[in-house]
Amino acid sequence: MAPTKDAKPPSFFVSLPVESLDSSTDFYKSLNFTPLPDFSDDNTAALRFPYSANSNICLMLHAPSRFQEFVRKGSEIAQPKKTTGAIFTLGVGSRETVDGLLDKAQKAGGKKDPFKMKGYGKPLGIYTRSFEDFDGHIWEATTMLDEKEKVEA
Structure with missing residues (x-):
């Protein structure tokens, strides 16, 4: 699973x-996530x-048996439809x-x-909305509001 020589590998997974x-x-x-066959x-x-x-970040989707290889021995894999363990946020323009x-x-x-x-985060100076994937993982998409947007109704 080594990256191709022309592609810069991600630094955060x-x-x-x-x-x-x-x-x-x-x-x-x-x-619009881009497949990375060299890591798949x-x-x-x-x-x-x-x-x-965000292009230096890699999302690794794992079958349950593969994911289990990475967790502490004896621990359970969280069920995201029942428990929220993390929220993933994409910053956009x-x-x-x-x-x-x-x-x-x-x-x-x-x-x-x-x-x-x-107010979708307006009081914090952002515009944020969320979505859930097939497995129940929660994602947000967010952008900073400009000064005009902060004061508009």
């Missing part, structure tokens, strides 16, 4: 257990995060991109806005 490697891979590809095999799909600011990402997630079979922040 996020690993998630998924029930269906093929379905989850297709879901994330529909959100029959039990793991590696995908580079979308948007240039605009409100339109946030909304577009959620539309893509829903079209690909995810769930839009499983939770909502008050």
